[in-house]
Amino acid sequence: MDKSKIYEIIEGCKKNDRNCQKLLFEFYSKKMMGVCQRYCNNSEIARDLVHDGFIKVFTKISSFKGDSSLETWMTRIFINTCLSHLKKTENRQVFMDIDENIHSIKDDNENKDENEFAVMIKNMPVSKIFDYINSLPEKYKIILNMYSVDGFSHKQISETLGIQIGSSKSRLSRARTMLIDKIKHNESKN
Amino acid sequence: MSKGDLNIDNILKDRLSSFEGKIPLSDWNIIEKKLNRRKRIFIFYWSSITLLLLIGSFVLYNSATKNYKEYNLKTENLRTFKKPIEKNTLNKEIENKIVLKYPKTEKNNKNSNLNSIATETYNSNEQKSNIGIEYIQLDLISKFVSDLYNFNMSSIEKSKILNLNKPIYNSNKSxxxxxxxxxxxxxxxxxxxxxxxxxxxxxxxxxxxxxxxxxxxxxxxxxxxxxxxxxxxxxxxxxxxxxxxxxxxxxxxxxxxxxxxxxxxxxxxxxxxxxxxxxxxxxxxxxxxxxxxxxxxxxxxxxxxxxxxxxxxxxxxxxxxxxxxxxxxxxxxxxxxxxxxxxxxxxxxxxxxxxxxxxxxxxxxxxxxxxxxxxxxxxxxxxxxxxxxxxxxxxxxxxxxxxxx
Known part of the structure; x- marks a missing residue:
C-alpha cells in the first residue's frame, strides 16, 4: 500500500470513518495476529487480543503524529495489549524478578554453538521457528520476542515489564541457550 | 555483544518480524460491534453529565439570584465590607457604641429591649464570622438598631425585620x-x-x-x-x-x-x-x-x-x-x-x-x-x-x- 493511501486511511480513522477502519483492519490484521501469537500461545486468546488492540488503535489514532511508521506504532500497541493480558492472567512470573541475576559467561564454545544455530535457523521454515519459540517458558519467550524480534532495548524491557536490566539480560541469555538446545535436540533426532 | 548474538537476533528478526497469523476477515464485524457499543456508552455517559451540569448550573444560578435579591431587600440600609472582625472585640465594641450613642437608653425602661436587639444583631454577626462571609460594619448596625428602636413599631415588627438576616446568615440553630x-x-x-x-x-x-x-x-x-x-x-x-x-x-x-x-x-x-x-x-x-x-x-x-x-x-x-x-x-x-x-x-x-x-x-x-x-x-x-x-x-x-x- 502506498504512502498516500495509508495517509488517507489514517485521516479517515481519525474521523471515525468505519470504511477506513475496516481497510486498516484488513491490511494489518494478519500481521498483528502474528504479533499477538508470538506473545500468546493460545490462538483464540490472540484473536481476542487482536480485537482489543484494534479498538485501542482506533481510539488512540488521533495521537499518532507520524514520528514512526504506522506499523511500528501499531505493533507497540499490540505488544502492550498482550503484556497487559499476561499481567492479568496467571503469567505473573513474566513480571517478577526471581533469581535472574545469573550473568551469562559465554565461552568460545557457546559462541560457536550460536553461530551454528544461526546457520540452522536461517534455513528453517518460519512456522517451525515460531513453534520452537512458543515452546519456551513464558518469561523467556517474551524477552526473546521483545529484544530480538521487536527491537526493544534492555532498558525499555525493564521499564515495560518492571524488572531489572540485569534480569532482562540474563533471561535473554537463558532464552537463547534454551532455544539452541531445543532446536539442536529436535533437529538431531530428525 | 558477540557476533553470534548479532547473528541470532538479526536472523530471528528477519524471519519473524514479517510473521503473519491467520485471522478471518469477518472478525471486523466483532470489532465494529464493540466500537459501536463504546460509542453508545460514551454518548450516554457524556449526555448524562452534560444534562446534570446544565440542571446544576440552572439551579445554582436561580438560587444565587434569589438570595442576592433577598439580601438587597433585607439589608438596603446596611453597607458591607469584607474585613474580618475579631470576635472578642466585637461584643465590647457593640456595647460601647450603643452606650455612647444612646446613653439615655440605660436609664430608660427601653434598656432591656435594646440589649436584646443588640444581642440578636451580635449573634447574627457572630454566626457570620463563624461561617466566614461578609461582616456588617458596627456603627451601621448600631444605627440600624437605634433607628428600628426609634420607629414606632411593635416588637413583633422589629423582630421580623431583624430576623430577615437569619436566612442569609444561615442562623438556623436547629x-x-x-x-x-x-x-x-x-x-x-x-x-x-x-x-x-x-x-x-x-x-x-x-x-x-x-x-x-x-x-x-x-x-x-x-x-x-x-x-x-x-x-x-x-x-x-x-x-x-x-x-x-x-x-x-x-x-x-x-x-x-x-x-x-x-x-x-x-x-x-x-x-x-x-x-x-x-x-x-x-x-x-x-x-x-x-x-x-x-x-x-x-x-x-x-x-x-x-x-x-x-x-x-x-x-x-x-x-x-x-x-x-x-x-x-x-x-x-x-x-x-x-x-x-x-x-x-x-x-x-x-x-x-x-x-x-x-x-x-x-x-x-x-x-x-x-x-x-x-x-x-x-x-x-x-x-x-x-x-x-x-x-x-x-x-x-x-x-x-x-x-x-
Whole structure:
C-alpha cells in the first residue's frame, strides 16, 4: 500500500470513518495476529487480543503524529495489549524478578554453538521457528520476542515489564541457550 | 555483544518480524460491534453529565439570584465590607457604641429591649464570622438598631425585620435531627453484559466458538422498581434501603455452525473434538434475568434553596435471583440452554452510584431525578460455570418520597 493511501486511511480513522477502519483492519490484521501469537500461545486468546488492540488503535489514532511508521506504532500497541493480558492472567512470573541475576559467561564454545544455530535457523521454515519459540517458558519467550524480534532495548524491557536490566539480560541469555538446545535436540533426532 | 548474538537476533528478526497469523476477515464485524457499543456508552455517559451540569448550573444560578435579591431587600440600609472582625472585640465594641450613642437608653425602661436587639444583631454577626462571609460594619448596625428602636413599631415588627438576616446568615440553630422518608422509585435503564472466560474453568471452554458466544449480546434494557425507606440525619446525610424488583435484559443473536464437537471429561475438561455432522446454532431473543434487590445506600443532600438541591448516593446491593427467561449458549457443549438456578448464582452483590436533583414540595414530598449506574460486582453465573457474565446498567432513577417524621 502506498504512502498516500495509508495517509488517507489514517485521516479517515481519525474521523471515525468505519470504511477506513475496516481497510486498516484488513491490511494489518494478519500481521498483528502474528504479533499477538508470538506473545500468546493460545490462538483464540490472540484473536481476542487482536480485537482489543484494534479498538485501542482506533481510539488512540488521533495521537499518532507520524514520528514512526504506522506499523511500528501499531505493533507497540499490540505488544502492550498482550503484556497487559499476561499481567492479568496467571503469567505473573513474566513480571517478577526471581533469581535472574545469573550473568551469562559465554565461552568460545557457546559462541560457536550460536553461530551454528544461526546457520540452522536461517534455513528453517518460519512456522517451525515460531513453534520452537512458543515452546519456551513464558518469561523467556517474551524477552526473546521483545529484544530480538521487536527491537526493544534492555532498558525499555525493564521499564515495560518492571524488572531489572540485569534480569532482562540474563533471561535473554537463558532464552537463547534454551532455544539452541531445543532446536539442536529436535533437529538431531530428525 | 558477540557476533553470534548479532547473528541470532538479526536472523530471528528477519524471519519473524514479517510473521503473519491467520485471522478471518469477518472478525471486523466483532470489532465494529464493540466500537459501536463504546460509542453508545460514551454518548450516554457524556449526555448524562452534560444534562446534570446544565440542571446544576440552572439551579445554582436561580438560587444565587434569589438570595442576592433577598439580601438587597433585607439589608438596603446596611453597607458591607469584607474585613474580618475579631470576635472578642466585637461584643465590647457593640456595647460601647450603643452606650455612647444612646446613653439615655440605660436609664430608660427601653434598656432591656435594646440589649436584646443588640444581642440578636451580635449573634447574627457572630454566626457570620463563624461561617466566614461578609461582616456588617458596627456603627451601621448600631444605627440600624437605634433607628428600628426609634420607629414606632411593635416588637413583633422589629423582630421580623431583624430576623430577615437569619436566612442569609444561615442562623438556623436547629439541633441535629433525624427524619424518616418512605417512597417509591422507578428506574428505567440501558442494560448490558460483559462476558469473559472464567480463568479457573478455562479448559472447559470451546475456544473455537467463544468469540461467537461472547460477541452475541447487544444492548438491552433494564428496570428497577421498588420501595424506599430513608433515614435522614440533619436533613442532609442519609441512609437508604428498601426492596426493589430488578431486571437485566440483553438481546442475543447466535448464528453459527458447529463443526467441531468437543468430547468433554467432567474432571479434565475438553479432551478432543469428535467428528460429527455440522450443526447450526441459531437463536435470536432477549435474555432476561429478574432479581429481588435489597440496597444499602449512603448519601448526601445539598440544598440550594429550602426546596431544591442536588443529592448523591452510593452503596451496595444484594440481589436474589428470581427468574430467568431466554436462552444462552453453554460454552462447553455449545448447546442453547435456559437461564436457570443450575447456572445462575442465587445471591449476587452489586454497587450503585447516582447523582441528581431533588425537589421538596410544601407537602413534605421529595421528588428526585438522578442518572445512575449500577453493576454486579461479580459474575451472575456460578463459580463452576465456564463463563463469567457481569451485568450492568446505566439508568435514570426517579424517586418519590414522603417525609413521615
Amino acid at each position: 439541633n441535629c435531627k433525624f427524619s424518616i422518608e418512605i417512597g417509591v422509585n422507578f428506574s428505567p435503564s440501558i442494560g448490558m453484559e460483559a462476558i469473559k472466560e472464567n480463568a479457573k474453568m478455562n479448559k472447559f471452554i470451546n475456544h473455537s466458538y467463544f468469540n461467537a458466544i461472547a460477541g452475541s449480546s447487544s444492548f438491552g434494557n433494564g428496570m428497577n422498581n421498588g420501595l424506599n425507606m430513608q433515614i435522614n440525619y440533619n436533613k442532609k446525610w442519609f441512609i437508604s434501603s428498601g426492596i426493589n424488583f430488578k431486571e437485566y435484559s440483553v438481546y442475543h443473536s447466535f448464528d453459527y455452525t458447529i463443526s467441531e464437537f468437543p468430547n468433554v471429561d467432567i474432571l479434565q475438561g475438553i479432551l478432543k473434538y469428535l467428528p460429527k455432522s455440522p450443526e447450526n446454532v441459531k437463536y435470536e431473543g432477549k435474555g432476561l434475568l429478574k432479581f429481588i434487590n435489597i440496597p444499602l445506600l449512603f448519601g448526601y443532600r445539598h440544598y440550594f434553596t429550602p426546596s431544591l438541591g442536588i443529592e448523591s448516593k452510593t452503596g451496595i446491593n444484594l440481589s436474589k435471583f428470581s427468574t430467568g427467561q431466554g436462552k444462552s449458549v453453554n460454552p462447553t457443549y455449545l448447546h442453547l440452554e435456559d437461564y436457570s438456578r443450575e447456572n445462575i448464582r442465587n445471591w449476587s452483590k452489586g454497587y450503585t452510584l447516582s447523582t441528581g436533583i431533588f425537589y421538596k414540595s410544601k407537602r413534605n414530598f421529595i421528588f428526585t431525578l438522578e442518572p445512575n449506574y449500577s453493576s454486579m460486582i461479580g459474575s451472575a453465573y456460578k463459580k463452576s460455570y465456564p463463563v463469567k457474565n457481569r451485568l450492568y446498567n446505566y439508568g435514570l432513577n426517579f424517586n418519590i418520597n414522603y417525609i413521615i417524621k
